[in-house]
Amino acid sequence: MTKRWMRVLVAAALGIVLVLPGGAARADSWQDRVWAGSNFAGSRGTTVAIAMLDQRTGEYRNNGAAATTRIESASVMKVFIAEHLLRRRDLGQIHLSATDMNDMAAMLRDSANAPANRFWSAYGANGIVQDVINRYGLTQTGLTSNPRYWGNTLITAHDMVVFYRRLMDGSGGLSAGSRDWIVDQMRQSTMYGDGGRQFFGLHDGLPREGAIAQKQGWMCCVDGDIFRHSSGFVGPDNRYILVVLSREPSSRGGAHIEESISGAVRAMFPEGLIPRVQGTIGEHWYAMGGTSGRLGYPTSDEIGLAAGALSRFEGGYIYWSPGTGTHAVWGAILDTYAAQRWELGPLGYPTSDEIGLPGGALSRFQGGYIYWSPATGAHSVRGPILDTYGAQRWENGPLGYPTSSTIALRDNGSLNRFQGGYIYASPATGAHSVSGPILDTYGAQRWETGPLGYPTSSRIALREGGALNRFQGGYIYASPTTGAHSVSGPILDAYGAQRWENGPLGYPTSSRIALREGGALNRFQGGYIYWSPATGARTVSGPVLDAYGAQRWETGPLGYPTSDPYVVDGVGTRTDFEHGFLTLTSGGTVVTELDPPPTAPATPDEPAARRSAPAPTSTPAPTSTPAPNTAPAPTSAPAATSAPATGTRTTEAPGPTPGPTP
């Protein structure tokens, strides 16, 4: 016996690594599983040999020298008999009757011995095994020392994996039809076979597997030992080949060794199935707690993707790609990821697992992030919007969590809504946030589809708690006392010329108000700016504004202002209008002078004539601002376009009146 085992070990050492890829075990989760099974059986005093192969990935693992140590095959070798006979039949060398086929089916399904005895003696005994050894390259398999005892054929767990793999891929020489017939019989293995229950090992150890094609072996009490072997294919696609061979002193009884071999399989796969995960995805899953973790049981085999791989689990997915590594995605974030076409969409592969945040969570992807919080749900943020979001301290900043994913807008623009505002982006403007009252005002003007277009700045803090957002079509100012209002076009230019909110006008108190004849108005804390196509943008403020209002603003006899205030030496400060002018005298009164109604065509010197009209009667203005004593001639008064002055009207400026309404 010693010499025989020595020969076996030498043969094993020479042949093992040459046959199967990955023959040398390495420390990984699959190997850990194999050792767990081996250690379980070993702890019970049972000698066990374990080998397994994932036919999809080619990963092979075994429990070291035990897997290459010969052991009596018992009924496992009946699959050799079936293979040999079917191949000879396929080659036309023998004829197998219906009875033969039925016997062979019973030999495989029920492990019936009588057919095996008959076939063995009728078709060559050891010649059967030798044929299989030769065709399948079974370097560790040996013939029985006594040809009448086929169960003493010597096999190894490793060689049985080789046999099953080559049976499946056809490289052993058996036709696909005959192979399928054998595997089908193995899949119909009965619970109770020849002399005992034959669901120990694979079936009992993998109760959650729906498809097991097995060939079992058991015998007692050969040379004082009892044997239980379990081998075959696991999975509906026969993906996994698992071979577990065991032996122990027969005095312990059948129940003991059956618990050893079934327990070994359970120790390997406490999930009750072979998880369809491997490699880094598998290791990631194990690190997350395996079936006890958040992801739970696998629901798919590994799925190859264009640039990576995916495994699905009850509670989420794990993605892998060479550039991103392995990361899990689950829950609402996974749903949002799915809505954006998984890795095929703009987000690409995940680059992080879910990251817990105060009040929410985050998963990072190649093309952006997905945030989740109970109040907001899960939404993606990507591209320039993500950068802007980050510049505002992500969810910890004023924007908080996103409340929408990225929304496509006109001109290749986009938008993300957040708890504290929006971020708009467009190729022409970049990404900028808008929030608070400014956002409301922006919305009132139809967002980016309105006259303001896309924002060109994020919120800019101003004095006294004010703020500003710039847009393609203007600005929106906001302050606690004035609210948020837009200013645009020439009025904005005029506002800027007066140092914006820092100038005498202060913050706007209205947005642009459309007026007659295409004109417009913005009100400010310190006055109004009027604009019309014919008159440009002009500022009116103080007592003059009051007087102007008393005369019904631009709808009154004065029309639109045609100049900003200017000093008239000796007279005061004058503002020209389309049909007259208002002068704030040094005495603080506002004098109105109206052009006479037109009676004749205008002449080129009309403006001079109008400006030389007699001074009006003095009327105190309702303000305390002292007016200048003299009204010098203007130096830069705009040219009048209306009819020449033929008369004047003088009015006293009343108190402030409401301005025009939009």
Next chain:
Amino acid sequence: MSRPRILRAAVLAPALVPVLLVATGCTDDEGAAAGGSATAGPTTAPELAGVEEAELLGTLPEGPATGTAVLSYIGVGELRAPFLGECVTSGNTVRLEGMADTARIRVDVAPDGLELTLDDVGLSMVADLTTGQYDVTGNHLSLQAGLAHDGEPVGSADLEIDCGA
């Protein structure tokens, strides 16, 4: 002097059928021929042969033994060969011992049971004989019984032997 005795055939037949059928493959063939699976139900611990079988074999005469032996072992294979040996009586024990081809076979009949020892090339096994069909007619033994070890079936024995021939 000797008379045919058939022990427990009627009573034990149902219990023996699975064992015998497993050993001979009869049910497998029939079941398979019928297109169905020969699935057996849960097995029960085989009942071992005892005093009655021992007494019956004790009536065999001493002397040379010839016949045939068919020993089938579950998961192992089958020995089917002419038997040549002798029947030995010693006190209240009987022993059938001889060779069948390369195998040495010995049946020890003790007052409380029967034990069959096989010692062949590559296979050594000791098993208890279960109840079954035991016939002794004159100096001829016809034995069809199961083999068990530690309470589990391990095979079957079919012996047709003449003692004292």
